[in-house]
Amino acid sequence: MKKESLNDYCSRVNKAIDFIRLNLDTNISLDELAERVNLSKFHFLRVFHAVTGVSPGEYHKQLRMQRTQFQLISHSEISVTQIAYQLGFSSVSALCKSFKKTKKTSPLEWRAHYLRKHSNSGHFEKNKDEYFRSIFNLKYNNMEKQHQFKCQVKELRDQKVIYIRNFSIHVHDSEGFKQMFERLFEWAGSRGLLNFPATKALTVYRSMPDENGMLQADVCLTVPEGVLGEGEIGTTIIPGGTYAVIYKEGTLDECFSAWDYLYNSWLPASGFSADSRGVFLNHLNDSGTHPEGLHIFEMCVSVQKI
The missing domain is CATH 3.20.80.10 (Regulatory factor, effector binding domain)
Structure with missing residues (x-):
């Protein structure tokens, strides 16, 4: 593929991704995305898959699943119903069906498994903090951080x-x-x-x-x-x-x-x-x-x- 063509395709795919991200809580059709980047939907589908490795619909689902998982582990008090509403799923059952297809389990079962996996003592907030520390190599306790950050x-x-x-x-x-x-x-x-x-x-x-x-x-x-x-x-x-x-x-x-x-x-x-x-x-x-x-x-x- 010529560099000029690759650059043009990347530009169009990025425009589509930006639109998806800004409208994560809405259902977006393939026709609408293709029209926004001035390609036929069949050509757009091929180009999007070539650049990202997945279809536009699958990419949208992946982003929603990432946000669902984040809400489940970061806000354990939020119900699955609230998450479904916030992310634009048509119903709670639609979220659960999509989640189970991706993770092979229900949102609540996944959350419970996460708690068991990351907490021997059952204190979720403590272990969630340790999870982020393991990624970022953090060294500060909560009291120290309260003084450091405003x-x-x-x-x-x-x-x-x-x-x-x-x-x-x-x-x-x-x-x-x-x-x-x-x-x-x-x-x-x-x-x-x-x-x-x-x-x-x-x-x-x-x-x-x-x-x-x-x-x-x-x-x-x-x-x-x-x-x-x-x-x-x-x-x-x-x-x-x-x-x-x-x-x-x-x-x-x-x-x-x-x-x-x-x-x-x-x-x-x-x-x-x-x-x-x-x-x-x-x-x-x-x-x-x-x-x-x-x-x-x-x-x-x-x-x-x-």
Whole structure:
């Protein structure tokens, strides 16, 4: 396949994925997706499968299942009925049927199995905290983290961004993220789109890390309306609304510790729950120019009132 054709297909698939993510709680037809990327539905189906390895419908189901699992383990007080409603399933039975087809068990049985597997003492929150620590190599106890992090609830605006996407990158692959940002900066710089501090550099986490620390992520730069991407450079909107925001200056480990603190300490006591709009880091400096090599960032997690 020619490079030009591959870049064009990747661009169209990324546009479709962005639309799916922004409409995770709705049912989207193949016709609607194909129309949005200006391909026949049969051609679009082949291209999407070639780029992602699955069909658009299967990709949508995978995202819903990821969010369902996250809700089950992160908010043990939320019922399956509530999750089904939040994620746009037609009914509780539809969620259970889809979940059982994927996981070979029911949502409640899966949650119970998770509790047994990750807790010898039955204290779910403690072991959930240890699960995230094992991925992020965290070193801080809850009392220490309360002193380290200040979390505020803010209303953020929609942000138009250009991005480079990685479907499978390790959460600690700093070199991989650096290379993605370098390609994005080169593309934006050659078009006069870099205007710091107005331009924001963001890392958007598109999935929770699995037990091996692998996730999907985009590196992004905010751009004015009307900017179009090309090839691997996509454009999308990071939706605004209510976000829990942590500001921090620290090491890379402390960046990941902020994630751990927000999900496992702050959220359960906040009266909010994470929703499907996602998580992103707003990078406020270049750690290479910091006298101590520290990162300055805002971690933003989309939330809704419980």
